[in-house]
Amino acid sequence: MAAVAELPSSMSQIFQLTKNQYREYLSSRRYLALVGIVVAIGAILSFVVYHYHDTLQGPGGLLSSNLAFYGSVWAGALGLIVVLAAVFFGGDAIAGEFQNKTGYFLMGLPIRRATVYVGKWIAAFGASLSILGLWLAIVLLNGAAYFGTDFLPWQLVPSIILGIVYLMAVLGATFLFSSLFKTSAYGFVLTAILFLFGFTLLQDLVLGLVKIEPWMVISYASGAIGDVFATNINWGLAATVTTVSLGPRGGATITSYTPGVAEGVIIMLAYFVLSSVAGLLLFEREEFS
Amino acid sequence: MSTPSIEMRKLTKRFGAFTALDHLDMNLEGAKCVGFLGPNGAGKTTTLKMLADMIFPTEGECFINGISAQQSRKRALADAGVLIESPEIYPSLTPRQAFNMVADLRGVPTAERKGRIEEVLTEVKMLEWADERVGRFSKGMKQRINIAAALLHDPGVVILDEPATGLDPRGMAEVRDIVRNLKKRNRLIFMSSHILQEVTDVCDEVALINKGKLLFYDTLPNVLSRFADGHATVDVGLARPLEDAGRVKDVAALPGVATATLLEPNRIRVKFSGGVEAQERLLETLVSWHIGVKSLSEPESALEEIYLQQVARGD
Incomplete structure (x- = not known):
């Protein structure tokens, strides 16, 4: 009988699975499609900014300062791009293994279920990061064109880090939804609806009806990605509360909350950790029946 | 190297009120081919899936080479080649790429890898398709690739769920040849099948299961005479x-x-x-x-x- 090859460690298997899955993502049509979408958004944005740059250079305009530019352009579109990347690479990452029966191939191999989950997550994260990198490159090229040597404000660095943390949270949730269902479409739809509309709606409801800080809603926390470009940055754990009185006698008031950067990071990390643990536990108990 | 073995102890699987498998006890040991027979829904695939830890027993446990598939799927499947339910390989991969991935995950030494890949592809008559994308393959071609993938690391225990599914008569005959070759190399093969001729041709022992219960398990000559x-x-x-x-x-x-x-x-x-x-x-x-x-x-x-x-x- 042949000698049984010594099995690689789980870490090594995660690396191998990630490598193969990442290659699979990069050679997929969906990757090309997402690159196309981001390039199209960048092209439209570049054209619009170039066409109206005289107007946009006025006070409060998009091109009035590099901070205003990155706060609007980079951070403004980042949320959509993160959700698209998570949906494209994570929506069917787990559900697809059941639906397309590729999981039956993987699960016949001597690997832990957690290895499959983590390996696929890292690959999806890597593929999504490359899309974010593409968006950053487009924005930086525009920034360089309009602000010359002053095109790189330091605030961009924490904003990029916050964007990556947001991606981790969204991808964690997407993998959880993908683990919940054995049909890929449900994972796609639930992620897209929740992150494009659902959480924003929930945030408005919490603010409008319960009238408390919507700290439990991820779309609120992700506001920190753009908030770091404000002149007064709140780096802390507590939100900045602003109350505006309506009318001359100060009757009705509107209270708004801006998350502190540390607060935003903690909320997003909490989403990432909780959804990842839940998704992993679900996948550990999921049957290939 | 120890004798290859598969053991099922009071293996039971219930889906709600439906009992798919009812306290199955079987002990397979040594180099041989065991045919696992039964009508649709008898519990054959359920049993094999529990052996591969794809589904979980309601009661009982199963062991491959003495290692519990439920407690340690990674170690239990280390020396097992598994083919269950005609799986799909990622369609953008070529067989060679897919087999390299399998070899990576199984720890097949790099020096042996190229030779092993070509050997198993030759065995299933798919060498000329080694660098074509799997997505373009017919069902029968995919099944050949799946069989080859299960044999890539030259396992001591081979678990096959209706391996001839989707194959033409020539392909079926080739599967029988592959199983015969495995037997010659002292492998333990546990194979479910609907094709009784296939079982008669290649199996040394047969087990018949119906409604989740084992009806008999014995050598083929004993079954025929009994x-x-x-x-x-x-x-x-x-x-x-x-x-x-x-x-x-x-x-x-x-x-x-x-x-x-x-x-x-x-x-x-x-x-x-x-x-x-x-x-x-x-x-x-x-x-x-x-x-x-x-x-x-x-x-x-x-x-x-x-x-x-x-x-x-x-x-």
């Missing part, structure tokens, strides 16, 4: 149609013969007792009658008769 009321059955092939139908009665009247039936104008089925000596005498007598005897063989449908009889009894 359910034949102590009689052996042979089919006598004739070179030409039997001219005198009365000859069948003469056959039935021979010593040791229980029954003789004219199945076709040139085929008589004879049930007899007395072992090999009786079979020899029977053949000599028939030849001496000059009725055109050209063959004496075990009927292809012997296992099928037992299968149908036992399954019907359980229904």
Whole structure:
């Protein structure tokens, strides 16, 4: 009988699975499609900014300062791009293994279920990061064109880090939804609806009806990605509360909350950790029946 | 190296109120091929999936080479090649890329990898497709690739769930050859199948399961004799149609013969007792009658008769 090859460690298997899955993502049509979408958004944005740059250079305009530019352009579109990347690479990452029966191939191999989950997550994260990198490159090229040597404000660095943390949270949730269902479409739809509309709606409801800080809603926390470009940055754990009185006698008031950067990071990390643990536990108990 | 083994202890699986598998106890050990038979929904695939830890037992446990698949799937599957439910390989991969991934995950040494990949692809007659994308393959071609993937690391235990699914007759024959080769290399093969001829051809032992319960598990000769009321059955092939139908009665009247039936104008089925000596005498007598005897063989449908009889009894 042949000698049984010594099995690689789980870490090594995660690396191998990630490598193969990442290659699979990069050679997929969906990757090309997402690159196309981001390039199209960048092209439209570049054209619009170039066409109206005289107007946009006025006070409060998009091109009035590099901070205003990155706060609007980079951070403004980042949320959509993160959700698209998570949906494209994570929506069917787990559900697809059941639906397309590729999981039956993987699960016949001597690997832990957690290895499959983590390996696929890292690959999806890597593929999504490359899309974010593409968006950053487009924005930086525009920034360089309009602000010359002053095109790189330091605030961009924490904003990029916050964007990556947001991606981790969204991808964690997407993998959880993908683990919940054995049909890929449900994972796609639930992620897209929740992150494009659902959480924003929930945030408005919490603010409008319960009238408390919507700290439990991820779309609120992700506001920190753009908030770091404000002149007064709140780096802390507590939100900045602003109350505006309506009318001359100060009757009705509107209270708004801006998350502190540390607060935003903690909320997003909490989403990432909780959804990842839940998704992993679900996948550990999921049957290939 | 220890003897390859598969053990199932009180393996039970319930889906709600439905019991798919009911306290299955089986112990397979040594180099051989065990055919796992049963009608649709009998619990065959459920059993194999629990062996591969794809689904979880409600009760009981199963072991591959003494290692619990439930407690340690990674170690249990280390020396096992598994093919369950015609899986799909990522369509953008070529067989060579997919096998390299499998080799990476299984820790097949780099020095052996290229040779092993070409060896298994040759074995399933797919070497010329090694660098084409799997997404373009037919169902039968994909199944060949799946079989090759299961054998890539030269496992001691091979678990196959209806491996001939989707294959044409030539492909089915090739699967039988692959299983025979595995047996020659001292592998333990546990194979579910609907094709009784396939089981008769390649399996040493058979297990029949129905409604989640094991009906029998024994060697093929034992099964054939146990359910034949102590009689052996042979089919006598004739070179030409039997001219005198009365000859069948003469056959039935021979010593040791229980029954003789004219199945076709040139085929008589004879049930007899007395072992090999009786079979020899029977053949000599028939030849001496000059009725055109050209063959004496075990009927292809012997296992099928037992299968149908036992399954019907359980229904």
